[in-house]
Amino acid sequence: MLERGIREKARGLGFSACRYTHAEPPGAAAHFRDWLRRGYQGGMSYLERTAPKRCDPRLVLDSVQSLVLVSLDYAAPERTGAGLRLEGEHSGAGRPSWTGYVAAYARYRDYHQIMGEKLQALADFLCVQAGPKIRALWYVDTGPLLERDLAQRAGLGFAGKHTNLIRPDAGNYFFLGAILTNARLTPDVPERSRCGRCERCLAACPTGAIRAPYVLDARRCLSYLTIEWKGAIPEEYRTCLGTRIFGCDDCLTVCPWNRFARESQVLGEQARSDLRAPDLVDLLRLGEGDFRVRFGHTPLARLKRWGLLRNVCVALGNVADERVLPLLAETMRGAEPLVAEHARWAIRQIESRRSR
Ligand code: SF4
Ligand code: SF4
Numbered sequence: 001m002l003e004r005g006i007r008e009k010a011r012g013l014g015f016s017a018c019r020y021t022h023a024e025p026p027g028a029a030a031h032f033r034d035w036l037r038r039g040y041q042g043g044m045s046y047l048e049r050t051a052p053k054r055c056d057p058r059l060v061l062d063s064v065q066s067l068v069l070v071s072l073d074y075a076a077p078e079r080t081g082a083g084l085r086l087e088g089e090h091s092g093a094g095r096p097s098w099t100g101y102v103a104a105y106a107r108y109r110d111y112h113q114i115m116g117e118k119l120q121a122l123a124d125f126l127c128v129q130a131g132p133k134i135r136a137l138w139y140v141d142t143g144p145l146l147e148r149d150l151a152q153r154a155g156l157g158f159a160g161k162h163t164n165l166i167r168p169d170a171g172n173y174f175f176l177g178a179i180l181t182n183a184r185l186t187p188d189v190p191e192r193s194r195c196g197r198c199e200r201c202l203a204a205c206p207t208g209a210i211r212a213p214y215v216l217d218a219r220r221c222l223s224y225l226t227i228e229w230k231g232a233i234p235e236e237y238r239t240c241l242g243t244r245i246f247g248c249d250d251c252l253t254v255c256p257w258n259r260f261a262r263e264s265q266v267l268g269e270q271a272r273s274d275l276r277a278p279d280l281v282d283l284l285r286l287g288e289g290d291f292r293v294r295f296g297h298t299p300l301a302r303l304k305r306w307g308l309l310r311n312v313c314v315a316l317g318n319v320a321d322e323r324v325l326p327l328l329a330e331t332m333r334g335a336e337p338l339v340a341e342h343a344r345w346a347i348r349q350i351e352s353r354r355s356r
Pocket of ligand 1: 030140149205206207208209210220221222223224248250251252
């Protein structure tokens with residue numbers, strides 16, 4: 001049976017789950033359009049541009065009949081069992097004070113590369129098994145799809161109130177990939193919401209970015225502001241950033257479903273130990289070439305050097321150690337205007353604490 005064969009192949013490739021759904025528009029399309037109307041996507045204008053496709057997979061691949069949704073776990077050992085052990089890690093508690101916080105998913109070689117290789121292998125397998133006229137197109141985060149909602153319809157997990165997908169058997173630390181195909185695959189049974197009365201993620205969010213259950217205002221989200229946003233970080237959110245320099249895990253970390261999180265079997269070999277607690281001063285000294293060498297194959301490449309320096313300046317302002325003042329002053333004089341403005345802010349922060 002084709003479905004069983006694909007699932008076994010997916011397991012062999014290291015995917016932790018593999019489910020199927022049909023290609024009809026996802027039920028959450030209306031919710032997505034309403035979210036766009038409210039402007040919660042912030043500067044991610046590509047979401048508006050691709051909205052018609054996102055709301056109907058048949059516009060992405062005209063002959064599509066089915067979607068294959070797969071997950072790849074990324075939990076490191078300390079994230080399995082209970083997230084509470086991780087509290088305060090980005091505020092510097094229990095860590096050397098001059099180190100930055102990088103989101104858990106980004107502490108590996110770029111997952112687009114890792115998932116891409118595996119999705120290509122799975123798509124090739126599907127085409128060979130299903131026959132000569134079968135096509136398959138894969139995406140990992142990059143395609144115009146509402147993957148999370150399609151994955152819920154495929155029974156792979158359910159959308160939590162923090163708006164990320166949760167697998168009842170594994171929590172929320174996993175990447176999601178999708179294959180569109182014109183092969184007919186028997187759909188799996190959809191998963192239902194299982195948050196119940198819990199609202200821990202809403203309470204944990206430092207900026208109130210989860211405006212209501214299942215509604216994320218990206219403009220307030222520290223993950224968006226440190227990764228996607230290309231301008232100045234709004235001053236009202238800078239102190240909330242703490243030492244985060246790439247992403248934020250708070251809403252994910254507090255989710256009680258993570259008691260079922262399992263250590264990643266595949267990504268361990270791809271871990272970048274230098275991203276667990278990078279030294280902020282080292283980062284601020286990175287030249288353009290050093291940045292490419294060090295981060296070229298990691299998710300941080302997306303930031304570009306100026307984006308990383310912008311975030312590092314804010315983090316150093318929050319660490320507020322006077323010893324970094326000369327380096328910040330040097331950055332302020334030598335960097336592009338956006339970074340210089342963040343260095344100036346950091347200096348003001350440190351000096352204002354000194355005078356208290
Ligand atoms: S990633 Fe951080 S800032 Fe964004 S919604 Fe979650 S807790 Fe809030
Ligand atoms: S923390 Fe609670 S409300 Fe938030 S996603 Fe997890 S189970 Fe749902």
